[in-house]
Amino acid sequence: MYCSCSAAFGDPANTHLCPVCLGLPGSLPRVNRHAVILGLKAARALHCEIPPMAQFARKHYFYPDLPKGYQISMYQFPLGTNGRLELLTEQDEATAPVGIERVHIEEDTAKLFHEGETGSLIDHNRSGVPLLEIVSKPDIKSAQEAVRYLKELRRLLRFLGISTANMEEGSYRCEVNVSVRPSDREQLGTKVEVKNLNSFRAVERSIEYEIERQTKVLRKGGEVRHATMGWDEKEGVTVHQRFKEKAPEYRYFPEPDLPELLIEGDILDDSAFDQENIPVRKVRALIERFGVPASGADLLMSGVGSPEENPYFITNFLMEAIVRHGAQGTQAANLMTGTVFEFVNRTGMTLDQTDLTPKKLADVTKMVGKNELSSTNAKRVVNVILEEGGKVKDIVLGEGLVQVSVEDELIELVKQVMEENEGIVETIRKGRVNAIGALVGEAMKKSKGQANPKRVNELLQEFILKKK
Amino acid sequence: MDVFNELSIEKLASELEKGRIHPREILRECSKRVSKVEPKLHALNRETLDRAQHAIENWTYDSARPFAGIPYIQKDNICTLGVATDCSSRILQGFVPPYAATVDARVVEQGFALIGKSNMDEFGMGSSTEYSAWGASLNPFDLSRVPGGSSGGSAAGVAAGYAPIAFGTDTGGSVRQPASFCGLVGLRPTYGRVSRWGLIAFASSLDTIGPITTTVRDAAHALSFVEGQDGRDSTVVNLPREDYFASIEKGIGDLRVGVLDVGMADWVDKRVRTVFNANVEWFKGHAKSVREVRIGCFDLLLAAYYTLAPSEASSNLARYDGLRYGPSVNIAEKGKSVDEATAGGLLDYYRKNRGQGFGPEVTRRILIGTFALSSGYYDAYYLRAQKVRTKLRAELDELWKNVDVIISPTAPAPPFKLGSALDDPMDMYRADLFVLMQPMSGCPAISVNGGWTDLDDDGFSKLAACREKSCFGKIVSRLPIGLQITAPPFREADLLRAARAFEREHV
Numbered sequence: 001m002y003c004s005c006s007a008a009f010g011d012p013a014n015t016h017l018c019p020v021c022l023g024l025p026g027s028l029p030r031v032n033r034h035a036v037i038l039g040l041k042a043a044r045a046l047h048c049e050i051p052p053m054a055q056f057a058r059k060h061y062f063y064p065d066l067p068k069g070y071q072i073s074m075y076q077f078p079l080g081t082n083g084r085l086e087l088l089t090e091q092d093e094a095t096a097p098v099g100i101e102r103v104h105i106e107e108d109t110a111k112l113f114h115e116g117e118t119g120s121l122i123d124h125n126r127s128g129v130p131l132l133e134i135v136s137k138p139d140i141k142s143a144q145e146a147v148r149y150l151k152e153l154r155r156l157l158r159f160l161g162i163s164t165a166n167m168e169e170g171s172y173r174c175e176v177n178v179s180v181r182p183s184d185r186e187q188l189g190t191k192v193e194v195k196n197l198n199s200f201r202a203v204e205r206s207i208e209y210e211i212e213r214q215t216k217v218l219r220k221g222g223e224v225r226h227a228t229m230g231w232d233e234k235e236g237v238t239v240h241q242r243f244k245e246k247a248p249e250y251r252y253f254p255e256p257d258l259p260e261l262l263i264e265g266d267i268l269d270d271s272a273f274d275q276e277n278i279p280v281r282k283v284r285a286l287i288e289r290f291g292v293p294a295s296g297a298d299l300l301m302s303g304v305g306s307p308e309e310n311p312y313f314i315t316n317f318l319m320e321a322i323v324r325h326g327a328q329g330t331q332a333a334n335l336m337t338g339t340v341f342e343f344v345n346r347t348g349m350t351l352d353q354t355d356l357t358p359k360k361l362a363d364v365t366k367m368v369g370k371n372e373l374s375s376t377n378a379k380r381v382v383n384v385i386l387e388e389g390g391k392v393k394d395i396v397l398g399e400g401l402v403q404v405s406v407e408d409e410l411i412e413l414v415k416q417v418m419e420e421n422e423g424i425v426e427t428i429r430k431g432r433v434n435a436i437g438a439l440v441g442e443a444m445k446k447s448k449g450q451a452n453p454k455r456v457n458e459l460l461q462e463f464i465l466k467k468k
Numbered sequence: 469m470d471v472f473n474e475l476s477i478e479k480l481a482s483e484l485e486k487g488r489i490h491p492r493e494i495l496r497e498c499s500k501r502v503s504k505v506e507p508k509l510h511a512l513n514r515e516t517l518d519r520a521q522h523a524i525e526n527w528t529y530d531s532a533r534p535f536a537g538i539p540y541i542q543k544d545n546i547c548t549l550g551v552a553t554d555c556s557s558r559i560l561q562g563f564v565p566p567y568a569a570t571v572d573a574r575v576v577e578q579g580f581a582l583i584g585k586s587n588m589d590e591f592g593m594g595s596s597t598e599y600s601a602w603g604a605s606l607n608p609f610d611l612s613r614v615p616g617g618s619s620g621g622s623a624a625g626v627a628a629g630y631a632p633i634a635f636g637t638d639t640g641g642s643v644r645q646p647a648s649f650c651g652l653v654g655l656r657p658t659y660g661r662v663s664r665w666g667l668i669a670f671a672s673s674l675d676t677i678g679p680i681t682t683t684v685r686d687a688a689h690a691l692s693f694v695e696g697q698d699g700r701d702s703t704v705v706n707l708p709r710e711d712y713f714a715s716i717e718k719g720i721g722d723l724r725v726g727v728l729d730v731g732m733a734d735w736v737d738k739r740v741r742t743v744f745n746a747n748v749e750w751f752k753g754h755a756k757s758v759r760e761v762r763i764g765c766f767d768l769l770l771a772a773y774y775t776l777a778p779s780e781a782s783s784n785l786a787r788y789d790g791l792r793y794g795p796s797v798n799i800a801e802k803g804k805s806v807d808e809a810t811a812g813g814l815l816d817y818y819r820k821n822r823g824q825g826f827g828p829e830v831t832r833r834i835l836i837g838t839f840a841l842s843s844g845y846y847d848a849y850y851l852r853a854q855k856v857r858t859k860l861r862a863e864l865d866e867l868w869k870n871v872d873v874i875i876s877p878t879a880p881a882p883p884f885k886l887g888s889a890l891d892d893p894m895d896m897y898r899a900d901l902f903v904l905m906q907p908m909s910g911c912p913a914i915s916v917n918g919g920w921t922d923l924d925d926d927g928f929s930k931l932a933a934c935r936e937k938s939c940f941g942k943i944v945s946r947l948p949i950g951l952q953i954t955a956p957p958f959r960e961a962d963l964l965r966a967a968r969a970f971e972r973e974h975v
Contacts, residue, residue, distance in 0.1 A: 019567050023787050025560065025668040026547045026569060028701050058783055060841075062818055069786025122791075251841035253850060256672035256780060258702050 001107040001130035002029030002072060009169050013123040021107075021128030023067030028257050031056075035105055035130035036261065038162045039079045040271035042132055043103040045160055045278055048080025053262055054104075056255035061248065064122055065109040073106035073133075075252040079263075080104075085136070086280045087145075087152050088298070098149050099137030106131050126170075132163065138179070138188055143207035147200045150174060155279045158303065159311045167199055176203060178210040180218065189214070189224060194238055196230045206231040210238055282315055290322050291329030296337040305344035305351045317351060317358055325362030331378070332365050339379045343386045355389030356382065363392040371452055377401040403452050413451055414459045417443045428464050436460050475632035477686045481534040491524040491537025491581070498539050498583060501629045511605045511615075511624035512584035513544045516551055520581035527579075535689070536579020541625045541634035544585040545592055546677065547666040548572050551582065555668050556600035557590045559788045559825025561795050569666020570698040571635060571677050578693050583631055586621030590827045591785065592639050592670040593777075594618050595899040596889060597646075599829040604886060607649060609947055613883040616646030622680050623650040633690060634680045639670050640773055641878075641903025643678040644915035648878035648950025651917045653967070654680045655687045657695065658957045659910040665700040671780035674773075674907040684916060684968045688712040691960060705958075712964050720969045723962065725751045726761035726871030728902075735898065737881040743919035743949040744877045747970075751875065754969065761867050761874055763905065765859050772856035773904045774897055775840050775849050782837030785830070790821035797821050832893060860909050868956045873966050876902045878915040878950030902952060912960050914967045917974070918951030 003020035019027035043050060057075035083100035110127040114120045134153065140146050154165040154172055165172040174197055179189035192214065194206050214224050229238035261267075275281070279301050286292040286300065306313035318336055321327040340351060364381055367373035373381070373396060384395050396402055417439055418425050428435050436457060443456045483489045499517050506512060520539060527537045542548055545555040547565035549572075554560040568576070576582075589599040597620025598604040607615040608627040615624040619636025623646035626634045636643040638656040647654025655678045662677050669675060679690035692712060697704045727748055752758045763769075790796035797820045826834065840849040867874070880901050889895040906913040951970065955963040 022792065024565070024567070025553075025555075025563065025787070025793070026565065026567075026666040028665050030700065030702055060783060060786060062786065062789065064789075064791055064814070067787060067792065069789070070783055249842055251783070251838065251843075251846075253779070253783070253841055253846070256703075 001032050001035055001105065001128055003128055004032075005128060007129040009171070011125060013121075013125065016125045021067070022124055023069075023127075029056075029072055029255075031258060031261070032130055033267075036079075036267060037271045038130075039103065039105040039132050040263065040267065041160055041273055042134065042157065042162050043080025043083065044271060044273065045156055045275075046080065046083035046085055046100045046103060046134070047275075048083030048100060048103055050080050050263060050268075051077060052264065053077060053260050054079050055260050056258045057252050058255050059106075060251045063109070064120065065112050065127075067110065067124065067127055071107060071109065072255055072258070074104035076254075077260075078102045078104035085149060085153055085156070086278075087148055088280060088283060096139070098145075099139045101135040101137050103132065103134050106133060132157075138177075138191075143204040143211070146176065146207055147204050150200060150203060152280060155301065155303075159279050159301075160273070173197075174203060176207055176210075178207055178214065179224070180211055180214045182218075189218075190226050192224065192226065192238075193228045194231055195228060195241070196232075198233070202231055202233055205236060206238060209236065213238065277312075282312065286315065286318070286333070290319065290333075292318070292333040293330055296333040299337045299341070300333065304341060307350050307352050314351060317361075321358035321361045321365075325359045326366065327358075327362035328365040328369050331368055331375075332361055335361060335364065335378065335382050339382045340386065343383065354386045356385050360385060360392050367392070367396065371455075372396075372403055373401060374403045374449075374452060376453075377403065377449070400448070400450070403450055407455075410451060410455055410459060413443055413447055414456060414463060417446065418460070418463060425464055433465070436464070474682060475626075475629055476683050477535050477538050477632050477681070477689060478683065480538050480632060484537060485529055485531070485534065487529070491527050494537065495520055495524060495539060495581065495583070498630055502583070505608075505628050506630075508611060509606050509608060509624055509628055510603055511587055511621040511628065511630065512541070513554065513556060513587050513602060513621070514552060515584045516582050517584070519551070520583045523581040530579075533577075533579045538580055538633070539583040539631040540575060540580040541584055541586050541622055541631045542572055542575075542582055543619055543622050543634070543636045544588055545637055545668040545670075546572055546635060547668065548582065548585065551585065553585065553668065555591045556588045556602055557825065557827065557830070558601045559790070559794045559822065560668075561601075563793045565666070567666065569677075570663040570700065571694045572666060574694050575635070580633075584625070586619070586625055586634060586636075588621055588636075589618035589642075590830050591668070591781070592618040592637055592642055592675075593781065593829050593833055595641070595645055595896050596884070596886075597621060597624075598886065598890060599827055601827055606886070607883050609651065610883065613885055613947070614649065616649035616879075616883065618642040619646045619654075619680060620649075623647055623652055623654070626650070626652055626680055626682065632682060633686060635677060635690075635694075636680050637667060637670075638676050638678050638903075638907070639674045640777055640907055641900045643676075643680060644878050644903050644913060644950070644952060645899065647680050648915045648917075648952070649883040649948065651948030652680055652682060653684050653687050653917075653971075654678060654915045654950075655691060655960075655963075656906055656913050657691060657960060658912040659907070660703055660705040661691075661695045661912070661958070661960070663694075663696075663698045663701040663704050665698055669780075669784040671777040672784060673780060674777055676907075684914070684964060684971050685713075685716065687914065687967075688716055688964045691964075707958065710961055712961050715961050716965050716968050718965050720751075720755045720966050723755045723873060723966060724757045724759075724871045725755040725966075726759060726867060726874040727751075728874055728876035729760040729762050735880055735901065736877065739882055739921040740877045740880060740949055743921065744951065747875065747918045747951045750970065750973070759871065761871060763860070763867075764863055765856055766905070768856050769860070769904045769908055770897060770901065772853040773900070773908060774836075775853035776857075776908075778833035778837035779840045779850050779853075780837065781830075782834045782841065785826075785834055788822065788825060789818050790825065794825065795821075797824050829893070829896075857908050860905065864905075864909050864911065864956070872955070872959075872962055874954045876952050876954070877918070878902060878952040882921050882947040882949055906954055910957050911954050912957070912963055913952055913954040914963050915950040915952050916967050916971055917948050919949050919974075920946035921949055922946055 003018050005016040005018050005021050055077035056072050058070040059073045060070040080103040084097035086097045087095050108126050108129040108131050110122050110124040112120050157163045157165045176194045177191040179191040181189040197203050228241045230241045232239050283297045283301050286297040300315050303311035321332050322329050364378050368378050381395050424435050439460050440457050443451050524537045547553050547569040549568035552564050587600050587605045594617045596614035597617040605615050605620045605624045607613040619642050622634035622636040627650035643654040643656050679687050681687045953966050
């Protein structure tokens with residue numbers, strides 16, 4: 001954040017060092033402009049109020065992983081305040097957004113490895129790496145909502161190219177503050193801080209545990225004390241780390257080695273971005289405007305199968321198929337989330353490496369719409385294009401996949417099937433309607449899969465159940 | 469050799485150019501002085517004469533680097549690559565910087581040869597060099613008196629002829645006051661002129677690096693080659709280069725001079741007043757105009773400075789814990805395992821290292837600073853002290869409309885006796901009364917020798933021991949008194965020409 005050492009994760013210990021991130025006597029910080037731009041982008045994506053000036057501040061405490069004895073962070077003047085993260089429910093319905101208290105940037109500490117008997121080791125590679133701190137307002141009302149918030153936030157950060165936001169690599173960390181209060185009380189209860197959360201599951205479990213624990217205390221007539229707890233994953237409990245009677249004494253004051261950051265001109269320009277271009281909005285557009293089923297929309301926005309640089313590749317592909325080439329939204333989405341994703345997950349390829357194009361996808365769905373192709377065969381066609389390449393028409397004809405939909409032919413087929421399976425027809429007439437499926441199966445066999453199963457089913461029902 | 473009696477980089481460069489001397493001879497003469505005088509003077513923490521010898525080995529004159537081969541002294545809080553730098557503190561004992569301060573790198577680039585790192589008040593905190601962990605340096609004019617501080621070693625070394633130039637750091641007068649106490653020129657540049665990269669921080673918003681020289685022109689040379697952005701210090705301003713020599717001999721016929729009126733109360737020694745009054749008379753005879761100026765918040769400066777500087781110091785010194793550099797007390801306890809040595813836990817480890825590593829004045833300031841920054845007190849102390857700076861700047865901005873420079877004595881008294889200001893910390897702080905206005909406003913200032921005063925009876929007998937010859941080779945029975953000139957931010961050109969005009973007629 002304040003020097004030009006690499007921020008890469010996973011390299012041998014103490015190989016990305018310089019006087020600045022080591023905090024050597026006489027060293028001075030220099031602001032990383034790119035980190036500021038990314039921070040501002042995040043603040044704007046979260047609808048924060050962007051101030052005309054931000055200011056770095058020193059936050060003091062003594063610990064071996066903090067080389068200068070203070071962290072250069074931000075205090076009074078962060079990058080953004082008073083924003084919100086738009087969320088969708090599991091049904092992908094819009095839900096009340098979660099408020100964002102503030103967004104600011106700061107530097108990371110070194111990493112400590114506790115060796116037990118022989119002492120602790122310090123790896124300074126991580127020291128000075130830029131961190132983006134996003135603090136939510138106390139709007140989240142359940143453990144599940146917290147996890148949805150974290151997932152959506154992570155998606156936003158990834159899609160905007162701000163961070164890889166990976167909990168396993170330590171590029172996405174969270175601390176939770178939980179309080180409970182009686183439903184008729186306005187004022188928030190005393191909050192308890194929970195640290196050492198290494199997964200979404202830990203977040204969810206720890207919140208539920210704390211809610212239960214605090215509720216018990218209050219029901220007994222006790223008081224919840226402000227404390228910092230550590231989450232014990234194995235035991236599934238929160239454990240006291242220390243009692244904080246009052247806030248820690250960080251002795252914040254403005255960083256004298258860094259002038260104020262004026263947020264104007266090229267910094268504003270370089271962090272500008274299109275508010276519609278955030279994952280949540282894209283998901284809603286897919287559902288509302290393009291008829292994509294809700295479950296599919298979220299999956300499409302997972303970034304799976306897209307070239308690394310563009311997490312929106314899949315959705316843009318789909319939208320092009322729909323808007324430019326007239327694909328049927330639901331069909332196309334289902335083919336993407338089904339066949340395409342399955343292929344991508346299996347082979348490890350990305351969609352742009354295959355022969356499938358938005359137009360081809362559209363052509364397939366159009367054929368299904370015209371009943372020229374069954375949905376089952378549609379999947380097959382797409383699969384062939386993915387695996388081997390080729391044109392839609394060629395594949396359909398070549399593999400004999402043209403669907404028989406001509407009504408006369410179908411009626412003829414159905415009559416044949418009924419004649420050959422009188423026993424089953426009887427059981428259906430007697431009430432076992434489900435057995436129609438078996439007849440549909442026979443029809444499909446007889447037609448070598450080319451019959452339109454839907455129409456066959458309808459015809460069977462008409463002939464068997466309506467004729468008396 | 470005459471030139472050695474009044475070492476000056478300009479004169480030496482001229483002799484070098486003409487081929488009349490070789491850097492070897494300069495170094496030999498300087499080494500002689502060091503060996504003769506240093507045991508008494510204690511101006512240096514370490515000598516690097518061998519290194520200097522090596523540096524001048526293949527010297528030939530190069531007009532692009534006219535000062536190459538000339539010795540210099542670096543203050544021991546400025547990082548020198550591969551040469552121990554300990555700020556005269558136990559907690560940094562043995563610290564060898566793996567990088568060079570910008571100022572030092574630029575000096576080395578000019579070809580100067582480092583002959584030693586100078587003693588100082590620990591971490592720059594002090595006005596006498598008595599707060600050095602390695603013992604005080606003495607004043608070459610009177611070995612029973614202090615050379616000033618915190619750059620006392622630098623000033624003493626130059627005054628004793630070890631080298632024609634030294635660099636010091638000025639946070640609350642620490643270049644100007646020792647220059648004044650040793651009869652030399654000391655320049656504090658505008659804050660934001662010279663990079664602080666590699667300067668071991670004391671108070672980040674007040675620290676500057678400046679030269680201590682025997683002539684004003686030398687100071688101008690030094691400023692020219694160390695100033696300017698380096699891509700590492702974000703507080704250095706981007707300004708076009710100025711040629712100080714285009715105007716330095718111009719004289720002050722067009723200069724409007726302000727004389728600082730501080731009521732000249734009891735706290736200004738009458739000998740200083742005598743010298744200063746004479747100085748004022750001189751300006752009256754040469755400047756365009758001379759008038760008295762008052763700083764309304766002058767009385768607040770001492771308290772404000774001694775709130776801000778310790779606050780920033782408590783922050784800048786937080787990194788010294790014995791973990792990464794400097795001696796670590798616990799681990800050094802032989803025969804103990806790491807576990808035993810740190811049995812008291814992390815906090816105990818910190819307490820021992822810092823407790824044993826820091827001297828009394830540094831400890832005092834860290835405590836004051838920590839208090840002033842803590843919640844509940846921040847607004848009342850730190851914030852208010854910062855507001856005094858704003859007030860001061862506003863007042864000065866008004867004054868600068870009517871005057872081009874402001875003059876005052878550099879110190880309120882002549883060099884004082886060793887030990888005389890140690891009983892009450894406030895006594896030491898009051899030595900800084902005239903030199904705080906500049907750090908608190910960012911203005912540049914220079915101290916030149918304004919005159920002399922006789923030793924009082926107290927000092928006379930002590931001096932008898934080295935009465936015949938001082939380190940200069942001159943017979944000295946007087947103490948130097950400094951004249952300070954202050955200019956608006958970034959107006960070093962005016963500062964230098966005013967100082968030069970004065971010097972021309974006084975030295």
